[in-house]
Amino acid sequence: xxxxxxxxxxxxxxxxxxxxxxxxxxxxxxxxxxxxxxxxxxxxxxxxxxxxxxxxxxxxxxxxxxxxxxxxxxxxxxxxxxxxxxxxxxxxxxxxxxxxxxxxxxxxxxxxxxxxxxxxxxxxxxxxxxxxxxxxxxxxxxxxxxxxxxxxxxxxxxxxxxxxxxxxxxxxxxxxxxxxxxxxxxxxxxxxxxxxxxxxxxxxxxxxxxxxxxxxxxxxxxxxxxxxxxxxxxxxxxxxxxxxxxxxxxxxxxxxxxxxxxxxxxxxxxxxxxxxxxxxxxxxxxxxxxxxxxxxxxxxxxxxxxxxxxxxxxxxxxxxxxxxxxxxxxxxxxxxxxxxxxxxxxxxxxxxxxxxxxxxxxxxxxxxxxxxxxxxxx
Numbered sequence: 001x002x003x004x005x006x007x008x009x010x011x012x013x014x015x016x017x018x019x020x021x022x023x024x025x026x027x028x029x030x031x032x033x034x035x036x037x038x039x040x041x042x043x044x045x046x047x048x049x050x051x052x053x054x055x056x057x058x059x060x061x062x063x064x065x066x067x068x069x070x071x072x073x074x075x076x077x078x079x080x081x082x083x084x085x086x087x088x089x090x091x092x093x094x095x096x097x098x099x100x101x102x103x104x105x106x107x108x109x110x111x112x113x114x115x116x117x118x119x120x121x122x123x124x125x126x127x128x129x130x131x132x133x134x135x136x137x138x139x140x141x142x143x144x145x146x147x148x149x150x151x152x153x154x155x156x157x158x159x160x161x162x163x164x165x166x167x168x169x170x171x172x173x174x175x176x177x178x179x180x181x182x183x184x185x186x187x188x189x190x191x192x193x194x195x196x197x198x199x200x201x202x203x204x205x206x207x208x209x210x211x212x213x214x215x216x217x218x219x220x221x222x223x224x225x226x227x228x229x230x231x232x233x234x235x236x237x238x239x240x241x242x243x244x245x246x247x248x249x250x251x252x253x254x255x256x257x258x259x260x261x262x263x264x265x266x267x268x269x270x271x272x273x274x275x276x277x278x279x280x281x282x283x284x285x286x287x288x289x290x291x292x293x294x295x296x297x298x299x300x301x302x303x304x305x306x307x308x309x310x311x312x313x314x315x316x317x318x319x320x321x322x323x324x325x326x327x328x329x330x331x332x333x334x335x336x337x338x339x340x341x342x343x344x345x346x347x348x349x350x351x352x353x354x355x356x357x358x359x360x361x362x363x364x365x366x367x368x369x370x371x372x373x374x375x376x377x378x
Contacts, residue, residue, distance in 0.1 A: 058106060059086045059087055069083070070084050080106045081106070113128075128145070130146060141162065150163075170183055180206045190203070198228070199247060220249065221234045231244060260292070278308075312325060321349040329343070340368065341367045351363045351364070
């Protein structure tokens with residue numbers, strides 16, 4: 001049998017045509033059947049409200065073929081909001097003056113949520129918390145738009161300091177190398193404040209002060225830890241100051257541990273040396289204390305009363321009597337107003353029996369020589 005190309009092609013065409021005629025009717029019939037089922041399902045679905053999805057979004061079609069538009073509707077316990085074209089609204093939605101946040105499928109977002117404006121806390125309806133709110137034991141504040149407060153925030157005339165996570169609690173807070181103290185409500189403390197037995201001062205911005213501060217017309221010194229110094233000296237370079245029991249810087253005459261000191265109007269300890277004040281003389285020692293009684297300075301002797309009187313002649317110091325003349329203490333035998341006295345090397349006046357150069361003398365209680373006693377002893 002002889003095959004030709006033309007014959008082979010003709011044979012294949014006949015076979016393919018037969019196969020097509022055999023299969024095509026069933027394919028066409030299957031397509032028609034599926035279309036009819038779809039139409040029937042569509043007709044059946046329109047008997048109830050149902051969701052329709054497309055590239056634009058999600059719509060709720062009612063059984064009569066209309067759509068939910070410019071309204072809200074609760075479906076299976078969830079409230080959905082629809083725009084003018086009937087699509088479910090997503091993102092921030094304002095309804096009846098209240099904000100809500102909706103996911104891409106229209107369901108409410110709940111719990112913590114964040115966008116470009118900040119952080120929010122959404123309730124079960126997707127509405128943000130407003131004002132003071134406690135969440136898991138922590139205290140937060142949310143603005144009228146629901147944005148969580150962070151950092152310094154003024155609320156009803158008071159300044160508050162919120163941490164980076166938005167919470168606020170009383171106590172010490174460190175921020176930008178400054179210290180703040182928040183009261184029981186979380187508000188920033190200003191002015192004088194006693195904390196755990198120590199006194200602190202907080203500036204108008206709430207930051208804790210150190211060093212010298214002015215308050216109520218007085219000066220106070222706050223240590224490096226911020227607490228107020230009390231009953232102590234404050235050294236500032238070569239200058240010394242003193243703060244009292246109430247923390248105020250002292251001026252004028254003060255007594256510290258039994259010694260008297262003079263502080264100028266600027267609160268600075270007076271320099272050592274002689275000082276005349278209101279017609280009275282005072283001598284300031286090298287430690288800043290005022291000398292009183294009998295003392296020596298630059299080879300001369302002086303006697304100062306506590307009220308600043310500079311005395312000469314008879315003086316009494318530590319229970320002993322001395323005689324001063326021209327800045328010198330009398331020593332040895334001295335005649336004073338027709339009476340003889342004897343003074344030891346330290347200048348103190350002798351009394352009773354004394355022996356000098358092998359001779360005995362008796363000095364009365366006032367220190368004067370008893371000539372009759374001397375003769376009797378010879």
